[in-house]
Amino acid sequence: MSARATTRRRQLGATMRKFRARAGMTLEEAGRLIDVSKATVSRYETQTGPVKWPIVEALCRGYGATEAELHAVVALAKGVKQQGWWNSIIDPVPESMNLLLTLEDEAVREDHFNCLYVPGLLQTRGYTTAVQYASEMRLSPEEIERLVDIRMKRQEILGRPKPPHLWAILDESVIRRVVGSPHVMRGQLERLLEANESQHITLQVLPFSKGAHSAAMGSFVIIGGAEPSLDVAYIDTHVGSLFMEQEPELVRYRLAFDYLRAQALDMAASSALIGSVHKEL
Numbered sequence: 127m128s129a130r131a132t133t134r135r136r137q138l139g140a141t142m143r144k145f146r147a148r149a150g151m152t153l154e155e156a157g158r159l160i161d162v163s164k165a166t167v168s169r170y171e172t173q174t175g176p177v178k179w180p181i182v183e184a185l186c187r188g189y190g191a192t193e194a195e196l197h198a199v200v201a202l203a204k205g206v207k208q209q210g211w212w213n214s215i216i217d218p219v220p221e222s223m224n225l226l227l228t229l230e231d232e233a234v235r236e237d238h239f240n241c242l243y244v245p246g247l248l249q250t251r252g253y254t255t256a257v258q259y260a261s262e263m264r265l266s267p268e269e270i271e272r273l274v275d276i277r278m279k280r281q282e283i284l285g286r287p288k289p290p291h292l293w294a295i296l297d298e299s300v301i302r303r304v305v306g307s308p309h310v311m312r313g314q315l316e317r318l319l320e321a322n323e324s325q326h327i328t329l330q331v332l333p334f335s336k337g338a339h340s341a342a343m344g345s346f347v348i349i350g351g352a353e354p355s356l357d358v359a360y361i362d363t364h365v366g367s368l369f370m371e372q373e374p375e376l377v378r379y380r381l382a383f384d385y386l387r388a389q390a391l392d393m394a395a396s397s398a399l400i401g402s403v404h405k406e407l
Contacts, residue, residue: 159188167358179203198352235350256306330390340385
């Protein structure tokens with residue numbers, strides 16, 4: 127099975143588990159709904175085995191999924207064998223990045239809170255390169271160039287006819303931290319100012335004056351699917367990437383983002399602050 131299929135299969139399995147748990151059913155009860163075995167239901171909740179979308183549809187209806195949820199999950203099941211652009215890369219990407227790219231490729235919105243660096247979807251090439259060279263993981267120039275190329279390719283989703291809505295809240299430290307050089311940073315700040323003029327991007331700055339805030343635990347991303355039940359929270363840590371899909375976890379991060387959105391400067395004031403920092407450089 128291809129890396130793309132494995133990633134989609136993982137997402138499908140997690141969603142099917144979530145829907146069954148929400149309906150309060152056991153594997154046996156779910157199987158009786160559509161006259162299949164417990165083992166079959168279990169297989170659809172794992173990362174292995176073939177997928178027949180009519181079974182996925184029948185299970186989702188039995189679980190009481192909404193029409194929007196049903197449409198999204200069936201589309202996911204039908205697309206299990208589809209290949210993403212990243213599968214053409216000679217060296218395979220890590221599974222965590224594979225999953226992120228799949229989720230992002232199908233997202234309708236992304237909510238970012240960043241307290242260290244500019245979100246990858248808004249980074250300039252020079253900024254991304256500087257971030258990679260600053261990593262404690264010493265990579266060759268060729269490896270760094272490859273990672274930078276992948277990040278630049280990711281940004282193409284913002285240029286689609288129907289791009290996801292990107293809402294980014296940046297801690298003030300992000301716009302003041304000089305990454306690479308003053309020249310690189312000026313270019314990055316100009317990119318942020320340009321982004322905040324887009325109808326598909328909302329950019330806010332959380333100023334130092336707000337003091338302690340509701341996301342002191344660090345940066346995070348909520349990747350939004352066609353329905354809230356398909357959302358996934360993503361955290362990139364120094365020990366690996368975490369994907370959280372359980373409702374209590376999502377509630378926590380959604381609430382944190384709502385508080386941050388309320389505490390941050392509005393778009394005009396955020397652009398004014400970014401422009402002021404740009405002049406200081």
